[in-house]
Amino acid sequence: MSDAPPPASTSIHTKGDLEFLFKLYLNKRVESQMNFYTTRIRENELNSDFTFTASTFVMTLSSLLATISASDPAGSLRALVIWSAILSALAAMLEGFRQLYNWDRQLAIYRDAKLGLERAALIIPDNDLLDQSDIGAVYPRMIASTELVLTNEVNQWGQFLLDKEKQNEQPVERIQTIGTEEQRERIMTDSYGPQAEQSVTQETAAVNAASAPPTDASSNGTVPSEASTEKDETPPAAG
Structure with a gap:
């Protein structure tokens, strides 16, 4: 029995097939x-x-x-x-x-x-x-x-x-939110100039300082607390 490979297929379209x-x-x-x-x-x-x-x-x-x-x-x-x-x-x-x-x-x-x-x-x-x-x-x-x-x-x-x-795409603009104080400063600056902005800044700082709670006198030498004042005014007990 021969081990030779089978012949390759050589089927080619005829000229009539190609024309069709x-x-x-x-x-x-x-x-x-x-x-x-x-x-x-x-x-x-x-x-x-x-x-x-x-x-x-x-x-x-x-x-x-x-x-x-x-x-x-x-x-x-x-x-x-x-x-x-x-x-x-x-x-x-x-x-x-x-x-x-x-x-x-x-x-x-x-x-x-x-x-x-x-x-x-x-x-x-x-x-x-x-x-x-x-x-x-x-x-x-x-x-x-x-x-x-x-x-x-x-x-x-x-x-x-x-x-x-x-x-059809429309760009969406991002809205920047700012605080009330910043809005106020911008309005004052646009209307009255830099001096108004400085006065607004000083006024804001004064309001923040007034609204701050009092601190202990023993800690930083500021306004004494109410408890320490009452203790100093108490008379000493009789011996």
């Missing part, structure tokens, strides 16, 4: 994705142009009504003022709706992806030269280029969501 896979990928992946990008570009262009034109028209009409109502001294066209305010709110709503969906950014992403697919399709041979081309070399290059474009498009959507989250 090549055309299948080209029709179902590249051209289908190209049609999708074209449709989305047209849709986002229409949405962006419509909201921009509508908001501009409504804002212009609102300004016109406000001008007409302001030129009426008798005040008989007060209803135009109300309509002007309503149209201004409608124009602001349309502009906010346009910024919410950000159709211009979506349009840029789809255009870049379509342009990338068009560049990747440059390596595809023409139909009349397809039989003379090496499909085994062209097919892997076409797949790698196409999938790279689609991966970059997905990454752009992730960056788009991150940008939207950053726009």
Whole structure:
């Protein structure tokens, strides 16, 4: 019995198989994705142009009504003022709706992806030269280029969501709390200058000294305590 290893598998697609896979990928992946990008570009262009034109028209009409109502001294066209305010709110709503969906950014992403697919399709041979081309070399290059474009498009959507989250984030300011005395000193300083601050400091020190409890005379020579005073005033007992 021979110990030689079994022969390696040498199953290779035939040229007909490669041509079939090549055309299948080209029709179902590249051209289908190209049609999708074209449709989305047209849709986002229409949405962006419509909201921009509508908001501009409504804002212009609102300004016109406000001008007409302001030129009426008798005040008989007060209803135009109300309509002007309503149209201004409608124009602001349309502009906010346009910024919410950000159709211009979506349009840029789809255009870049379509342009990338068009560049990747440059390596595809023409139909009349397809039989003379090496499909085994062209097919892997076409797949790698196409999938790279689609991966970059997905990454752009992730960056788009991150940008939207950053726009929605609002910084929270930290409120610094200070004491009552410090507030008083700041008010006096801002109103009357440094001399007022010095007088306030001296007044605060005097109030703190007056409110301090008396200490024992034997400890530091200050005001004697009440107990020691009563003891000194007690007369000596008779012998």
